[in-house]
Amino acid sequence: MKQVVWIVMMCFAINGYSQSEFSSKFKAIPPVDTSVKIKKTPPPTVAPPDIVAPNILKKPETKFQSTTFKIGDPDPISMIQTNDFINPGDEVRDKMNKSINKSLVNSGLKEDTSYLNQKDLDFGTIRTKSKTLLIRVRDYGAIDGDLIKATSIHDYKSIVLVNNLYLDSGFRDIHMDLKEGLNYLELEALNRGSLGGNTGAFYIYDSAGTLLLSDLWNNFDKGVKSKFTFIKE
Incomplete structure (x- = not known):
């Protein structure tokens, strides 16, 4: 019996002690703060820009680029069509045409x-x-039917x-009268010879028989002219 009473008393003693140890005055130890602390820096202060209203009554200053253009130089800006942009096919076409023409000539199908x-x-x-003047003319090459026309102009x-x-x-002779001032003479090829173009040689003499000029024309097409200018002093 005494042992039971002793055990009960010990239990009350231990309970009382525990309550006094863990009373409301107990303060827990806070945990250690291990986070990285970032120092906050305030942004710099920027002054607002000065805004100036434009003066609409003042003419703007126009600045032109310097240029070395001079009178007589070609215009750098032109509306005239040039050959800067050439179709590459044109060159091929021209070569083919020349080749075809040459083949036709060689085969006797084209002159x-x-x-x-x-x-x-x-x-x-x-x-x-x-x-007066005397113009003597002849065919200096093969005789192939060349015809000419002689005209004086004053x-x-x-x-x-x-x-x-x-x-x-x-030689065939042509006589020409000269008048005061300018006188013109034209020898026109009326055809082509059967062997080629119109060819001829000429000799021009004055009334005293002095040779003033001699020369020739070669392979003229129909309608082409030899031109002379005489000044009667």
Whole structure:
């Protein structure tokens, strides 16, 4: 019996002690703060920009780029069509046409006119005091039926001196009267010879028989002219 009472008393003693140890005055130890602390820096202060209203009454200053353009130089901006952009097919087409033409000529199906002179030939100006001129002409190559026409022009008036003059191996004479001032002479090829272009040689003499000029024309196409200018002093 005594042992039971002793055990009960010990239990009350232990309970009382425990309550006094874990009373409301107990303070727990806070955990250690291991987080990284970031120092916050305030952003710099930026002054607002100065806004100035434009003056609509003031003319803007126009700045032009410097240029070295001079009068007489080609215009850098042109509306005229040029050959800067060429179709590559045109070159191929032209070569094919030349090749075809050459084949036709070689086979006798087309006449070769590439050698013909198609521009008038000016033999210059001759000064003379003679009242008349003698022009002697002939075919200097093979006789193949060349025909010419001779015309004199003065004061915008034309006079046919000879027409359908046949050029032979011998000389044919043409007489021309000169008037004060400018006088023009044109020898026109009326056809092509059967062996090629119209060819001829000429000799021009004054009334005293002095040779003033001699030369020739070669392979003229039909309608091409030899031109002369005479000034009667």
